Amino acid sequence: MHVLICGGGAIGCSIAYFLSRCGVDTTVIESTGIACAASGKSGGFLARDWCEGTPLAPLAERSFDLHAELADTVVGEWGYRRLDTYAGFASQRTAGRRFQSAHDLDWFAPNVTVSQAIGTPNTTAQVHPARYTRAMMRAAETLGAELRQGWVTGIRQQHGRVAGVEVDGALVEGDAVVVAMGPWSILAAQWLPLPPVFGLKGHSLVFDTGDRVPAEAAFLEYQEQGGAVLTPELFPRNDGTTYVCGISGEDTVPVDPARVTPDNGALYRLEAMCRELSPVLAVAPIVTRQACFRPVTRDGLPLIGKVPGVDGAYIATGHSVWGILNAPATGEAVAELIVDGASRTVDLAPFGPSRLRPLEPAELRVR
Numbered sequence: 001m002h003v004l005i006c007g008g009g010a011i012g013c014s015i016a017y018f019l020s021r022c023g024v025d026t027t028v029i030e031s032t033g034i035a036c037a038a039s040g041k042s043g044g045f046l047a048r049d050w051c052e053g054t055p056l057a058p059l060a061e062r063s064f065d066l067h068a069e070l071a072d073t074v075v076g077e078w079g080y081r082r083l084d085t086y087a088g089f090a091s092q093r094t095a096g097r098r099f100q101s102a103h104d105l106d107w108f109a110p111n112v113t114v115s116q117a118i119g120t121p122n123t124t125a126q127v128h129p130a131r132y133t134r135a136m137m138r139a140a141e142t143l144g145a146e147l148r149q150g151w152v153t154g155i156r157q158q159h160g161r162v163a164g165v166e167v168d169g170a171l172v173e174g175d176a177v178v179v180a181m182g183p184w185s186i187l188a189a190q191w192l193p194l195p196p197v198f199g200l201k202g203h204s205l206v207f208d209t210g211d212r213v214p215a216e217a218a219f220l221e222y223q224e225q226g227g228a229v230l231t232p233e234l235f236p237r238n239d240g241t242t243y244v245c246g247i248s249g250e251d252t253v254p255v256d257p258a259r260v261t262p263d264n265g266a267l268y269r270l271e272a273m274c275r276e277l278s279p280v281l282a283v284a285p286i287v288t289r290q291a292c293f294r295p296v297t298r299d300g301l302p303l304i305g306k307v308p309g310v311d312g313a314y315i316a317t318g319h320s321v322w323g324i325l326n327a328p329a330t331g332e333a334v335a336e337l338i339v340d341g342a343s344r345t346v347d348l349a350p351f352g353p354s355r356l357r358p359l360e361p362a363e364l365r366v367r
């Protein structure tokens, strides 16, 4: 069996790794570069039990555990570590009132009140997402997978079965196809009966903070002078950088992933906020200013499973804010689904694509 995976993000590369572990002939088709999109620009924060009470809980728990296992068993270094996680709130330094912090995090300014510990090394961890994604692809290649650079321009069927993928207009034959193009998976709704996937834009900055910030992640509420409330997430990494994201919004997803650009206004607000939150961030050089789109569905749950009515067609996308956390368990479950006909480790029923109305090709506007 030859499986063609469309998209080389965390999801596509994790599926490639788990399929290759089962000895399946696998090709990843990536237009722009492994981890060039959200999978390279996200926070990489992982939480074991933050999805409790939702259909995502079993996937998240399995995936949190798999991240630890992969860090121990797969060759490569992608900054996996456990960490403490805190929540709090802040306003501009000039704002009058101060509150007593329940926890003393000395890399924050006095205008930050750390009110709660929300994760411990048993329940929260992190990876460098680009390095994780590239390591999964490399591990898959070591097991025989192929990485092919090119644009997926169609999916061919014969008698209700997948026959292959068009790459830059030419047919690459295969027995199965997995659509894992993040927000660009919506393009596949032209060729397969699939519900839409949308992109929600998020901005982030990466600071060079050296060893001045301990392994403490923080989720804050920050009130700007005008009254707007931002919700920054701060993730110090073991490579001496600190990643901060915080301003999301709607924007058109460009067809070419390389043309995703940040909005200067959003970056300016994010930088001004970071300089206010921490004396370390106030003086640290910024090494990356970026934006990316997280893939979201109509009901907020991912689409993972068989595409109804087309033998050999699968989808794995729409992981929203938890795509890095849930990549390993998605990879494992999709590999089981393709190889054995059903996933054993996680029940994929809540994520089946047939739960949502497919997009009519006429509804798709490509600009």
Ligand SMILES: Cc1cc2nc3c(=O)[nH]c(=O)nc-3n(C[C@H](O)[C@H](O)[C@H](O)COP(=O)(O)OP(=O)(O)OC[C@H]3O[C@@H](n4cnc5c(N)ncnc54)[C@H](O)[C@@H]3O)c2cc1C
Residues within 6 Å of the ligand: 006, 007, 008, 009, 010, 011, 012, 029, 030, 031, 032, 033, 034, 035, 036, 037, 038, 039, 040, 041, 042, 043, 044, 045, 046, 150, 151, 152, 153, 180, 181, 182, 183, 184, 187, 200, 201, 202, 203, 204, 245, 257, 292, 293, 294, 295, 316, 317, 318, 319, 320, 321, 322, 323, 324, 325, 326
């Ligand atoms: C600001 C921000 C912070 C985040 N923080 C976290 C976090 O802390 N923890 C967490 O778990 N998740 C986080 N996420 C979510 C996570 O990043 C995403 O859910 C995840 O990266 C999605 O991975 P993917 O592989 O589905 O898609 P993507 O990473 O978007 O990959 C899709 C790939 O498909 C390729 N492609 C597109 N069109 C074509 C085509 N026609 N032919 C071939 N290839 C194509 C693209 O080039 C791209 O490489 C965050 C997201 C954002 C935006």
